[in-house]
Amino acid sequence: MTTTATQDPRETPGAGRPAREHASSSGTAGASGTAGASGAPGAALAVLPGVLASALAWTDAHRTRFALPDDVLEPHTQVNATLKPLGELAQLGSTIRRTTAPGAPEHELAGDLVAYAWEQLHEGALLLELLRAEPFAAYPYEIYAAFAGYGLRHEGFEALARPLTATRAWAHTEQHANRQLGLVNSERRVGVVTHTDAGGVLSRTWLGGLSEPWMFEGPSGYALTHTVFHLTDWGRMPDRVPGKIDGYLRTWLPAWADGCLESGQWDLTGELLAVAASLPGPAPAELLDAVWPVLADVQHPTGCVPETGVPVQDPAPDPYPFIDCYHSTLVTAFAAALSLRSLRQRDERTDETTPGRERHTP
Secondary structure (H helix, E strand, O other): OOOOOOOOOOOOOOOOHHHHHHHHHHOOOOOOOOOOOOOOOOHHHHHHHHHHHHHHHHHHHOHHHHOOOOOOOOOOOOHHHOHHHHHHHHHHHHHHHHHOOOOOHHHHHHHHHHHHHHHHOHHHHHHHHHHHHOOOOOHHHHHHHHHHOOOOOOHHHHHHHHHHOOOHHHHOOOOOHHHHHHHHHHHHHHOOOOOOOHHHHHOOOOOOOOOOHHHOOHHHHHHHHHHHHHHOOOOOOHHHOOHHHHHHHHHHHHHHHHHHHHOOEHHHHHHHHHHHOOOOOOOOHHHHHHHHHHHHHHOOOOOOOOOEOOOOOOOOOOOOOHHHOHHHHHHHHHHHHHHHHHHHHHHHHHHHHOOOOOOOOO
16 A cells, blocks of 8 residues: 555553454454444454554554654655655654544554654655655655645745645646555645646546456455545545445445455555445445454554554464554554444434434434
């Protein structure tokens, strides 16, 4: 997954431990049929709070691994190993904060992580230097947009970005349609006129074309999820999903998630769950109830989640290399926050519409 140019021990009671013990006997990696079957009603809500809290706790405990090196502005520095993880921390952290209730521990921790990322960028000054050095590159603008959409801005960056984003070169940068949709969303966040119509770009994506569902594989799966993320501003605006795409996703997400579970594609599974929780209208509760307990089983007791493969049973504090689990752990937290919001909103709507049922507000 890419949001930029490209891609503590668990202490919460009931945070997925019973499900993990069950998985050790039934085999998590061989989860064929799980998403296609109906999970027990409420199964997702039973594990989601613990999954979210644990994934965020792991991220917080490893925040220094997102720190930028002193030579980050040098040409030899790898963007994918430095700025990309930090941009993802900002993007997914800001969404989690917006999605969780003020005062909740996860809400406060997510905000703290975004503040840390902004501090690493010298409150935007470092992004200004990047833009000066690479005026032809979109990734400094996309990273900046993650903060701008959250309310953190840098006047100097925007003063330089305005004329650059008005150039013919900016409007005609050659890139995949889902990447162009991401740039449109970045422009929306910054508050400038978009360089092209989002609807026209959407029609050129794999998802927008309602591609044959059996043609789904890894690259098209990530293109699909990012199309939804950019379209909905990372799950904040579900109503931007057109009706025909909503119906297509509700029909085929269970089969795609099932394939990802069977092949141990945990990172892509998390992204598909985030997509499911970003759809307009009622939450696809059967899908969430079927898949979330499986992903909870995969989550290590420390809170991290591997990108792919058979989950290790190593009790060590860091069972996976950071580069192999940071993204999937962030995605798990992001998807968990969206899923909790979606399921709780469904329950609130049920309370409001069920005859003879009194709604209790805590």
